[in-house]
Amino acid sequence: MQLSTKKETVKSIVSRTLKESGTIGLYRGLGSMVYFAAPKAATRFTCFETASGALKDEFGGDKFGLGKMQGERASLDEVEHSRDEVREMRYRQKKNYSI
Amino acid sequence: MKCAKCATDKKKTILSNLASLVAGFVAGLAAGTVEAILITTPQETIKVRLINDAFREDGPPKYRSFFHGVKTIVKEHGLGGIYKGVTPCILKVSSAQAFRFGIFSVIPAEYRSTPLKAAGSGALAGGLSVVAFQFIDVIKSRMQGLEAAKYRNTAHCVSEIWKHEGFFAFYKGMGPRLTRVCAEVGITMSLYGEVVKALDSVWETTTK
Numbered sequence: 001m002q003l004s005t006k007k008e009t010v011k012s013i014v015s016r017t018l019k020e021s022g023t024i025g026l027y028r029g030l031g032s033m034v035y036f037a038a039p040k041a042a043t044r045f046t047c048f049e050t051a052s053g054a055l056k057d058e059f060g061g062d063k064f065g066l067g068k069m070q071g072e073r074a075s076l077d078e079v080e081h082s083r084d085e086v087r088e089m090r091y092r093q094k095k096n097y098s099i
Numbered sequence: 100m101k102c103a104k105c106a107t108d109k110k111k112t113i114l115s116n117l118a119s120l121v122a123g124f125v126a127g128l129a130a131g132t133v134e135a136i137l138i139t140t141p142q143e144t145i146k147v148r149l150i151n152d153a154f155r156e157d158g159p160p161k162y163r164s165f166f167h168g169v170k171t172i173v174k175e176h177g178l179g180g181i182y183k184g185v186t187p188c189i190l191k192v193s194s195a196q197a198f199r200f201g202i203f204s205v206i207p208a209e210y211r212s213t214p215l216k217a218a219g220s221g222a223l224a225g226g227l228s229v230v231a232f233q234f235i236d237v238i239k240s241r242m243q244g245l246e247a248a249k250y251r252n253t254a255h256c257v258s259e260i261w262k263h264e265g266f267f268a269f270y271k272g273m274g275p276r277l278t279r280v281c282a283e284v285g286i287t288m289s290l291y292g293e294v295v296k297a298l299d300s301v302w303e304t305t306t307k
Contacts, residue, residue, distance in 0.1 A: 010275060028153065031165030032146040040138045045291060047130035048200060055122045 116205050123204025124197045131196030135189040144183045147243045148172055187239045187253065194235060198228040199284060211292070218289035225284030229277045234269035236276065 017025040145168070152162050162168030172180040202224040203211075211217045241247070242256055250256035260268050 029146055029150060032142055032149065035165065036138055036142040040134060040142070041287065041291075043134045043137055044130050044196065047133045048126050048196075051126035051129040052122055055126060 119204040120201050124201035127197040127200030128193050130200070131193030132189055134196065135192035136185065139192050140183070140185045140188045141181045143188060143239075143243065144181050145169055145172070148181075184239070184243055187235075187242060191232070191235045191239050194232050195228045198231055199224045202227055203288065211288075214289040214293055217292050218285040221288030222281040222285035224288075225280040226277055228284075229273065229280045233273045233276065237269050237271055 014026070021028070145165075149162060149165070149168050152160050152168065155161070162171055169181060203220060206220045206224070211220050237260070238253060238256055241260065242250055242253065250259060
């Protein structure tokens with residue numbers, strides 16, 4: 001679609017592809033997607049985790065890195081914990097005012 | 100009375116959000132660059148060459164399959180035949196990954212805690228990156244495609260598209276790509292979290 005200089009829509013392209021080469025035509029180029037998917041994901045996430053790990057060491061933060069944030073309950077517990085703190089604080093404040 | 104602790108806490112949250120945005124962005128930029136050099140450049144070159152072969156006008160297609168195509172290209176043109184346009188590829192992949200990981204990192208952890216939520220957050224990050232950078236993809240595709248010879252360089256390609264087809268030509272094919280990227284990033288992010296969790300339970304890692 002990006003290559004065409006004519007006016008074409010998704011519908012017209014799909015129906016033309018189906019007419020010219022059948023259902024299999026919609027899967028043209030599957031090979032280059034499939035064979036590269038695994039090495040691509042491996043490179044992407046290895047590099048990302050390495051880089052964000054290095055940044056974390058540099059700045060001493062503890063919230064970088066997807067695996068850490070997504071995979072574990074730890075960060076969620078942290079969120080819950082800080083919420084509880086806020087709630088308690090508000091409660092105390094209210095109490096102080098009312099007295 | 101103002102709560103001083105609340106103010107500092109708020110400041111801390113904003114700072115930590117900013118830090119994770121920058122960290123996600125920078126780490127994504129690095130990951131995207133490596134990915135582009137090692138994987139995406141040969142992948143895209145092979146893909147474009149196979150597509151061009153399938154639609155060649157001077158006869159029937161020469162390549163019988165993916166592997167046969169790659170073998171023939173390497174035999175005819177050397178390894179350089181499957182490695183073209185590394186600069187636009189780096190630009191495209193690193194900008195997209197930096198944007199995606201940056202956005203994904205600022206989405207609060209509680210919106211990424213389950214596979215479904217992670218998929219939603221991933222789809223949002225992917226979708227935004229498409230809207231922001233579709234024009235780079237169009238330029239890249241034009242410069243690799245059948246009529247690549249029409250364009251002298253990137254600047255020439257941009258000005259030609261602008262002159263003959265107008266602004267919206269830079270956003271051609273955004274609909275299908277938006278659908279694909281949203282699904283792709285959503286599935287990847289959701290699976291990634293689960294795989295990390297699964298591996299963590301069977302495998303002692305030192306990175307924790």
